[in-house]
Amino acid sequence: MSDIRRIGPGPRMSEAVVHNGVVHLAGQIAKGATVTEQTQGVLAEIDRILAEAGTSKARILTTQIWLADIATFGEMNAVWDQWVDRENPPARWTGEAKLATPEYLVEIIVTAAV
Template structure:
């Protein structure tokens, strides 16, 4: 049986789960007054969790991005474009959705190879 490793487990969910050479991150959110600030905070958390799992953004396979207002797509993309590994961009999709609380403007979910 293949080992399952949980990173940051809590009563409801883990921050990430590593299984069979893949790391699955829970949806990451961050505090901030704008989509720019929140996107930067989220991507810093993604970097931290990927490092803890033993991998990096160069090995991201897929990314889901949820925005409260799809009109902020360009603002989020400006931060993303500074951050993403241009030699290894993941498959990515972006949608508009209500998030858990009104102060969250962006949530990012990542799956990566370890």
């Protein structure tokens, strides 16, 4: 039986869980007035959590991106394209969803190898 390591555990969920050489991040959100600002904040949080798990964006396996309005796809991609490791891009899908509160415009979930 392999160990399970929880990063940032709280009463409802953990920021991430590491198991069998894979880190599973919870959906990350950030404050900001625009999709650009929120995407920048979310990606910074992903970098921080991946580093705490002992990995990096170069080892991301899959990414789920949820936008409150799919019309902001290009705005989010402009930030993503500056951030993503171009030598190691993950499998990725993007969809539109009603997020937890109206102030959230983007939520990103990643799974990465450790």
